[in-house]
Every structure is written in structure tokens, then in C-alpha cells.
Amino acid sequence: MKFENHNVFKKAQENMNLNEAMADENRWLRIHSINKKFDSFTALNDINLQIKKGEFLCLLGPSGCGKTTLLRIIAGLEAQDSGGVIMSGREIGNLPPAKRNYGIVFQSYALFPNLTVSANVGYALKSNRVEKAKRVSELLDMVDLNGTEHRYPAQLSGGQQQRVALARALATSPSLLLLDEPLSALDAKVREKVRQELRHLQKKLGVTTIMVTHDQDEAMEIADTIAVMSNGRVEQVGTPEQIYREPASRFVAEFVGSANWLSAQLSSDGKISLAGLPQKVMNEKALSSMVNVESTTEVTLFCRPENVQIEAHWQANSQAMMAEVERVEFHSGQRRACLSLCANRAIRILADVGPNDAGYPLLEVGRRVPVTLPAHSVRVFHGAEK
Structure with a gap:
């Protein structure tokens, strides 16, 4: 009987550990109670988000809503006034950027104009020359840019520059990829092609990704989850379909997609006409x-x-x-x-x-x-x- 009880207890403990592990995966990156002011202007007001490992999250909202400020706080490029950032159970909110294990792609790509494609991609790699060359070749193959190793950024198209910046961000195999409106400088046709490539690559690598965008079509097409922001607050978090079909607030309903807005009457007995x-x-x-x-x-x-x-x-x-x-x-x-x-x-x-x-x-x-x-x-x- 004691042996049977021991097995039951052991099984229950295993299930508990499994549930805890799954819960940790569902909140692999936690942003809790983030506040930020610039003088008297409130940029972020009590931001709370939980991001799954391998998830693609888009921060969507109009200019000035706080989405880029939030991304910069996650990256350590901006300090929050209060709150924290926890990655895989570790508080990173007060660590310098170099200790946070992420790759980042900016709107301007921030490539070094005087370095070749190969040198740009391998810039952060600390390995020896042979290993570095091998890793750079793998990354350029990953983003379909083989043969461009010796070119300079000015010799590339906008879409190619974006992919070089992406390869550089992925060079050190970061746990987290941060994208600050990375496609906004591209024309519409190239932007559509590159965002499809970005989504495919993110799924292939399984890297947790947070992207800032004001383009609702972009967010709808590539995100697993969208956090709609307005005036420094998160208005709604959900799948693209939930955001579109079940907007939680009037702002979300107006910001995402086109809609009919019809004046109606609600009677005292609760009937709509x-x-x-x-x-x-x-x-x-x-x-x-x-x-x-x-x-x-x-x-x-x-x-x-x-x-x-x-x-x-x-x-x-x-x-x-x-x-x-x-x-x-x-x-x-x-x-x-x-x-x-x-x-x-x-x-x-x-x-x-x-x-x-x-x-x-x-x-x-x-x-x-x-x-x-x-x-x-x-x-x-x-x-x-x-």
C-alpha cells in the first residue's frame, strides 16, 4: 500500500512539474507594471504583457502611443521608472543591453556603410576567423543573400539591406529578436515579400520575436499575438482574428480595419433599435x-x-x-x-x-x-x- 501511495505521489509531483514548466513557457517573457514618464508626459502607464517562448508578438498602434518606448525598455536602451522585465525566470529589467541576450533590427537598419555585408553580419561574433566565416555563410544562406559577401550596403536594395540587418541580429543566436518598424522604409511590394520571408524565418528558427509597427495589415499577416496600444496603455491583447472580430474597446475597433458605425437607440428595457x-x-x-x-x-x-x-x-x-x-x-x-x-x-x-x-x-x-x-x-x- 505504501509503495502504491508513493507512486501516486510521484505521478502527482511529475504532473505538477509539467504544469509549472508549461506555465513558464507561456510567460517566458514577462513585462510587469512598466511605467515611464518624460518630464510631465506619460509614455507608458502600467504595462503588463506575457509572451510565450517562440511567439511572434506585434506591438501595434499609432505614432506616439508608446510602443517604441516599450521596445527600447525591453532592450535596455531606455530605463523604466518602475516595473520589471523577466526573461525565462530571470529579472533583466536593470541589466545593461549586452547582458540581455537579444538581437535588434532598427527602422534604419543601422548597417555600417564602410563594412562589407560579411563584416556587418559577423560584427558581433567573437569566434576565430574560420568559425566566423562559416557562421556568416550560414546566416547569408538563411536570408538568401549568398554571393553578396563582398558588397557594401550602398550596393544593395532596401530589401537586401533589411535582410543583412536581420542576419546580423541573429548572428549570436539570441533568445529574443526585437524589430523596430523594420519594414517601413521599403516600398509596398517589397515590404509584402520581405514580411513573408521574415515570418517564415521566425517560424523556422522558433525565436521569440517582438515587432513594433503602425501597419495593421502587417501585424495581421505575420503576428501570432497583437498588443494594441494607445496613449501609453495596452488596449487589447489577442490573436489577429480576436482583435479584428472582437475589439475590446472603441479605439481598437476604429484603429483596426474598416467598419460601419451606426447610431442606434437602447431602450430602458434593454432593447436595441x-x-x-x-x-x-x-x-x-x-x-x-x-x-x-x-x-x-x-x-x-x-x-x-x-x-x-x-x-x-x-x-x-x-x-x-x-x-x-x-x-x-x-x-x-x-x-x-x-x-x-x-x-x-x-x-x-x-x-x-x-x-x-x-x-x-x-x-x-x-x-x-x-x-x-x-x-x-x-x-x-x-x-x-x-
């Missing part, structure tokens, strides 16, 4: 905190254009509203229609409709069509439309 027509919303639990028991409350409905449905036929007892097609444009294989509600012509709705959707052939200017806003895609925010 748009131009007097009843509507269902995704976050109905939030309605109770918005209700004014004495009068109707002005609210705003949020719905993405691709979620608006144009019905083939009007059905009684449905949520459909009649609308007139005012304008039709062609965008990336879809028709984007601007519709005005027949119940209130001042309310206009954008709808992105694909060729396989039932309402696609009905989109002709001047025609009246039934329109539905599916409850699962409509969110309500407090206050009137801005």
Missing part, C-alpha cells in the same frame, strides 16, 4: 451597464462590411431591413455597396459582397434590397456615433 427597427448584438451582457432607466440611451453599433448580408428575398419576421443601393464599387474580387436605409436615409451601411453570396447580383444602383446585420457580428458601444 436602428432607425426604429429591432436589432440583436454580440455583447448583449454589456447592455445592462448602458441602460438609462428613465430614457432612451444613444449607442453606436459596430459591424464589419464583410459581415453585412444582402438577402436574396425579403422574409417576414426576419431581422432584415430594406435599403436602397446608392453606389457600387469593385474591390479585390468583391462588390462594395453603399446602402441607405429606407427607414432613415441618413443611415448608410457599407457591405462587401462576394460573387458567391446570394445578394451579389442584386447590387444595382437604385435597387432596394433586404439587408441583415447578423447578431454574432454586431457589437454595441456606449455613446453616439462620433
Whole structure:
């Protein structure tokens, strides 16, 4: 019996250790309670983030929101006023940059113009000449730049310079890769190609990566997780799809993607109506905190254009509203229609409709069509439309 109890205890201990190890992997890099002021300006206000090992995190937000300041604090290039940075269980928040084990790529790439590609990539390597040459060759092969060893940065395209900077950042096999708007200097076509290469390389190496960007398409395409920032705060952390489909705040909803913002009314009994027509919303639990028991409350409905449905036929007892097609444009294989509600012509709705959707052939200017806003895609925010 004692032997059996010992085995049970041993198994429980093993499971506990496994759970702890998994928890540590899920918070391999922890940023806790980071605050930073520049004179009277608050750059960062109580920033808390947990980043998994091997994860690609994008810090997304407009200029001046604090994302680059946060990256520089993680790198040790800027000192926080309070809070800390823990990497793999070790507090690094007060260590100098050289002790933090990261590689970094700046917006300007910061290549040495008087050094060759090979010398730039191998700059931080401390090994002997033979080993250094071997490592540089491996890195240039990794970023598809073999044959450029003896060129200088000025002889390379912007995309090639970016890849040299990336190879240099990876030269010492860092645990963490930091990218400060590394693609912003490239033209649109090259930027798209290089970001695909960057994502492929990051996945291949499994290196934990934090990238600063103000480009929502960039973040949506390559990140595992996005932290949306505004005015020195983290507004929301989630997968690209969560950020897009389930914005936690009005700022996130407005900043990421295009959307319909529709003035609606919330009655004292908790019912939503748009131009007097009843509507269902995704976050109905939030309605109770918005209700004014004495009068109707002005609210705003949020719905993405691709979620608006144009019905083939009007059905009684449905949520459909009649609308007139005012304008039709062609965008990336879809028709984007601007519709005005027949119940209130001042309310206009954008709808992105694909060729396989039932309402696609009905989109002709001047025609009246039934329109539905599916409850699962409509969110309500407090206050009137801005």
C-alpha cells in the first residue's frame, strides 16, 4: 500500500512539474507594471504583457502611443521608472543591453556603410576567423543573400539591406529578436515579400520575436499575438482574428480595419433599435451597464462590411431591413455597396459582397434590397456615433 501511495505521489509531483514548466513557457517573457514618464508626459502607464517562448508578438498602434518606448525598455536602451522585465525566470529589467541576450533590427537598419555585408553580419561574433566565416555563410544562406559577401550596403536594395540587418541580429543566436518598424522604409511590394520571408524565418528558427509597427495589415499577416496600444496603455491583447472580430474597446475597433458605425437607440428595457427597427448584438451582457432607466440611451453599433448580408428575398419576421443601393464599387474580387436605409436615409451601411453570396447580383444602383446585420457580428458601444 505504501509503495502504491508513493507512486501516486510521484505521478502527482511529475504532473505538477509539467504544469509549472508549461506555465513558464507561456510567460517566458514577462513585462510587469512598466511605467515611464518624460518630464510631465506619460509614455507608458502600467504595462503588463506575457509572451510565450517562440511567439511572434506585434506591438501595434499609432505614432506616439508608446510602443517604441516599450521596445527600447525591453532592450535596455531606455530605463523604466518602475516595473520589471523577466526573461525565462530571470529579472533583466536593470541589466545593461549586452547582458540581455537579444538581437535588434532598427527602422534604419543601422548597417555600417564602410563594412562589407560579411563584416556587418559577423560584427558581433567573437569566434576565430574560420568559425566566423562559416557562421556568416550560414546566416547569408538563411536570408538568401549568398554571393553578396563582398558588397557594401550602398550596393544593395532596401530589401537586401533589411535582410543583412536581420542576419546580423541573429548572428549570436539570441533568445529574443526585437524589430523596430523594420519594414517601413521599403516600398509596398517589397515590404509584402520581405514580411513573408521574415515570418517564415521566425517560424523556422522558433525565436521569440517582438515587432513594433503602425501597419495593421502587417501585424495581421505575420503576428501570432497583437498588443494594441494607445496613449501609453495596452488596449487589447489577442490573436489577429480576436482583435479584428472582437475589439475590446472603441479605439481598437476604429484603429483596426474598416467598419460601419451606426447610431442606434437602447431602450430602458434593454432593447436595441436602428432607425426604429429591432436589432440583436454580440455583447448583449454589456447592455445592462448602458441602460438609462428613465430614457432612451444613444449607442453606436459596430459591424464589419464583410459581415453585412444582402438577402436574396425579403422574409417576414426576419431581422432584415430594406435599403436602397446608392453606389457600387469593385474591390479585390468583391462588390462594395453603399446602402441607405429606407427607414432613415441618413443611415448608410457599407457591405462587401462576394460573387458567391446570394445578394451579389442584386447590387444595382437604385435597387432596394433586404439587408441583415447578423447578431454574432454586431457589437454595441456606449455613446453616439462620433
